Amino acid sequence: MxxxxxxxxxxxxxxxxxxxxxxxxxxxxxxxxxxxxxxxxxxLGIDFAGGTAVQLKFEQPVRIDEARKALETSGLVDAELQEFGQDNKLLVRVKASTTIEEKIAERVMGIFAKEFPNNKFVVDSTTEIGPTxxxxxxxxxxxxxxxxxxxxxxxxxxxxxxxxxxxxxxxxxxxxxxxxxxxxxxxxxxxxxxxxxxxxxxxxxxxxxxxxxxxxxxxxxxxxxxxxxxxxxxxxxxxxxxxxxxxxxxxxxxxxxxxxxxxxxxxxxxxxxxxxxxxxxxxxxxxxxxxxxxxxxxxxxxxxx
Missing domain, CATH: 1.20.1640.10 (Multidrug efflux transporter AcrB transmembrane domain)
Structure with a gap:
C-alpha cells in the first residue's frame, strides 16, 4: 500500500x-x-449551570439562523438551538445566567410569536434544570x-x-x-x-x-x-x-x-x-x-x- x-x-x-x-x-x-x-x-452549558429548555413545533419549517437572530435581537444571545427538520420542531435551551426574573419559556414563546406571526406553533415540552x-x-x-x-x-x-x-x-x-x-x-x-x-x-x-x-x-x-x-x-x-x-x-x-x-x-x-x-x-x-x-x-x- x-x-x-x-x-x-x-x-x-x-x-x-x-x-x-x-x-x-x-x-x-x-x-x-x-x-x-x-x-x-x-x-458551563445548561446541563451543568442550569436553565430552561423549550421545545416548539411549528406549522411550517423555520430556518435556524432566522430563529437565532430573532432571539439575539431580543436579548437571548447565549441561547442554544437545535432543529428537527422532519417535524418542524425547534429546541431552545437558555442558561440560567442568561435568564431574568420573568419565565424564560414565556419569553421565548413571545419572541417567536412576534417575529414569526404567520408561522403558528405549539409548545411540545418545557424543562427547567436547576443548579442542584x-x-x-x-x-x-x-x-x-x-x-x-x-x-x-x-x-x-x-x-x-x-x-x-x-x-x-x-x-x-x-x-x-x-x-x-x-x-x-x-x-x-x-x-x-x-x-x-x-x-x-x-x-x-x-x-x-x-x-x-x-x-x-x-x-x-x-x-x-x-x-x-x-x-x-x-x-x-x-x-x-x-x-x-x-x-x-x-x-x-x-x-x-x-x-x-x-x-x-x-x-x-x-x-x-x-x-x-x-x-x-x-x-x-x-x-x-x-x-x-x-x-x-x-x-x-x-x-x-
Whole structure:
C-alpha cells in the first residue's frame, strides 16, 4: 500500500524533555480549567449551570439562523438551538445566567410569536434544570471519566504490564486536560456533549497508544541487546507512518464537520479535532517516554537479557 514516510530514524526519546515541557504547560492549564469548572467560574452549558429548555413545533419549517437572530435581537444571545427538520420542531435551551426574573419559556414563546406571526406553533415540552441537577450532572460526568481511566489502567495492565497501563492512563488524562484547558481559554461552553466527545477522545487516544505499546513490547523481546530507550525509539519509528495516516484520516473527516457541520456539531467536532492532534502527540512524546520514568527502569543504559 501507500507508504507515506518510509523508514525513519527520529530520536523521539532524545526530545522527551521538550515534549514534557509542552505537555506540562497543557496539563497545568487543564488543571486550572478543572478548578474553574468546579467553582462554576467557567462557561458551563445548561446541563451543568442550569436553565430552561423549550421545545416548539411549528406549522411550517423555520430556518435556524432566522430563529437565532430573532432571539439575539431580543436579548437571548447565549441561547442554544437545535432543529428537527422532519417535524418542524425547534429546541431552545437558555442558561440560567442568561435568564431574568420573568419565565424564560414565556419569553421565548413571545419572541417567536412576534417575529414569526404567520408561522403558528405549539409548545411540545418545557424543562427547567436547576443548579442542584447541574451539580449532580457534573459529579456524574466526573465519575464517568474516573471509571474510564480505571478501566484503561486495568486493561493495559492485563494486556501488557502495569507500567504500560499507568503510562497509557496518564497520556489519556493529559489529552483530556489539554482539550479542557484549550476550551477554557477560548471560552467555549462546557456541556454534556463535550464530555461525550472527551470520552470518545479517550477511546481514540488509548487505541493509538496501544498500537505503539504493542510494537514496543515486540521489540523488547526481539532487540534484547539494545537499551530500552533505543528499543522504544525504533518501535515508534516503525509505526509512525501508520499513526500519522490514521490521525490524518480522522482529521480529514472532522475538518468539514467543524467548519460546516452547524452550530450543534461545531464544538463536538472541534473537541475531537484538537483531541486527535493532541492524542497523536501524546502517543509518541508522552506515553512512550513515561515508560522510561517507571521505577526500576534505568533508561538509556538498560541492557536487557
Amino acid at each position: 501507500l507508504e507515506i514516510l518510509g523508514k525513519t530514524n527520529i530520536d523521539f526519546m532524545g526530545k522527551r524533555k521538550i515534549a514534557f515541557l509542552i505537555s506540562g504547560m497543557m496539563v497545568v492549564l487543564g488543571l486550572i480549567a478543572l478548578v474553574q469548572i468546579a467553582r462554576g467560574a467557567a462557561n 441537577i447541574g451539580k449532580k450532572l457534573q459529579q456524574d460526568a466526573l465519575v464517568a471519566v474516573v471509571i474510564s481511566f480505571a478501566g484503561i489502567i486495568l486493561y493495559i495492565a492485563a494486556r501488557f504490564e502495569l507500567r504500560f497501563g499507568v503510562a497509557a492512563a496518564l497520556a489519556t488524562f493529559h489529552d483530556v486536560l489539554a482539550v479542557i484547558g484549550t476550551f477554557y481559554i477560548l471560552d467555549k461552553e462546557i456541556t454534556l456533549l463535550i464530555v461525550t466527545a472527551l470520552l470518545t477522545l479517550a477511546g481514540y487516544s488509548l487505541t493509538d497508544t496501544v498500537v505503539v505499546f504493542d510494537r514496543i513490547r515486540e521489540n523488547l523481546k526481539l532487540r534484547r541487546r539494545e537499551s530500552e530507550e533505543a528499543t522504544i525509539n525504533a518501535a515508534i519509528n516503525q509505526v509512525l507512518s501508520r499513526t500519522i495516516v490514521t490521525s490524518l484520516t480522522v482529521v480529514l473527516v472532522l475538518i468539514p464537520l467543524t467548519l460546516a457541520g452547524g452550530e450543534v456539531l461545531h464544538d463536538f467536532s472541534l473537541t475531537l479535532l484538537w483531541g486527535v492532534i493532541v492524542g497523536t502527540f501524546s502517543s509518541v512524546f508522552v506515553a512512550s517516554p513515561l515508560l522510561l520514568l517507571w521505577p526500576g527502569t534505568p533508561g538509556r543504559l538498560l541492557k536487557r537479557g
